[in-house]
Amino acid sequence: MPTAPLDAKVLDGEPGRLGTLVRAALPVVPGINQLPGVRKGSARDFAGLSYRREQVEAERAGVDAYAAVCGFPRRDTVPLTYPHMLAFPLHMAIMGDPSFPYPAIGMVHVENTITAHCAIGVGEALDVTTAVGAPRPHARGVLLDFVTTVSADGETTWESTSTYLRRGRSIEGEVTPGLEVPDPPTGGIEWRLPADLGRTYASASGDANPIHLYPLTAKALGFPRQIAHGMWTKARSVAAIENRLPDAVTVAVAFRKPVFLPGTVAFAARSDDTGWTFALTSPKDGSPHLLGRTTSP
Structure with missing residues (x-):
């Protein structure tokens, strides 16, 4: 699995939702997708990319809204799946980066694995890093593993791997079972x-x-x-x-x-x-x- 390189890009704040959607759509618009800053890099040359958010607070209002729609009770610790919400802006930042070779639109989330090492308290300040490595082969295209690490005071508290399928041309290599x-x-x-x-x-x-x-x-x-x-x-x-x-x-x-x-x-x-x-x-x-x-x- 990829790990966060030392030169992980720091994402300040959280991307605006409208801006995120626009950035996700531009690479699939003919003509516009060839403009500098929009044009995607080569899949053959892509080796990996990492983004980071520092001291992100698991705020009470956001945690409670998430818990309510997902069926979790209101507690002083966050639901097991909640840190994915803190990582999602990093997923979008990576997919919107010109060096990432695939448009965000069309990426299909096929698997997700979460490992919680301990409970995370509401209001806790967290460092969140997401890294993606080179694509790996799949029968219907390629797979990309977005690996997230959440830490507090230098200790890893939560990890996840979100695997996305990009349909289309595959690459050489052994296809591993899901x-x-x-x-x-x-x-x-x-x-x-x-x-x-x-x-x-x-x-x-x-x-x-x-x-x-x-x-x-x-x-x-x-x-x-x-x-x-x-x-x-x-x-x-x-x-x-x-x-x-x-x-x-x-x-x-x-x-x-x-x-x-x-x-x-x-x-x-x-x-x-x-x-x-x-x-x-x-x-x-x-x-x-x-x-x-x-x-x-």
Whole structure:
């Protein structure tokens, strides 16, 4: 996995949401995508990139808004998945960097693994670094691993790897298998998801990708209507079992089938000697939207 180089670029503050969307869209606009500062570098020459945010506070208002939309209780520690919100501006900064060879639009989040080493307190000041290395091969294109490290007072408290698929031409190398969850649980409790869930989550998270907002914006990018955020499906699943998880835990998920909004999904979980396995599926045919498992770090 890539690690943050010493010359990681420091991102001051948090990118404006409108500006982030504009920067994400420019590299796919013919003509404009050839302008200096917009034109993307060569995938063949890309070796890695890192961005950093320093002394970012997990503010109470933001934590509470996130917890409410994802189903976590209000506590003095942040939800297990919350630090991803602090890293998301770094993901976007990397994707918007001219040296990153792929446009942000079209990047598909296929897997996410989080390792929490200890609880993080609300109001705690954190250093957040995200690094991405060279692409690796996939049967349908290339994969890029965005590795985030969160630290407090020099100690690593939280880590994650978000793996994105870029469809298209692949590269040479061995294709490695993704996350496997054998014999996932089925059935379970049904959750009815409202049409505005994507907008509510976007307000709390800052992830205002158009595919999550309205039918019109989703159709413009190839979806029949808006879909739920993948990281919301992970957060909501973790919230359903978080009172049975230790402070130090690894939670890995694979995002499979989009969840269209409004819609209904079924959540099921099962524990064994190694941890929990869980799944978010379609009540109609049992096809998986998300498969996950927890282990000790």
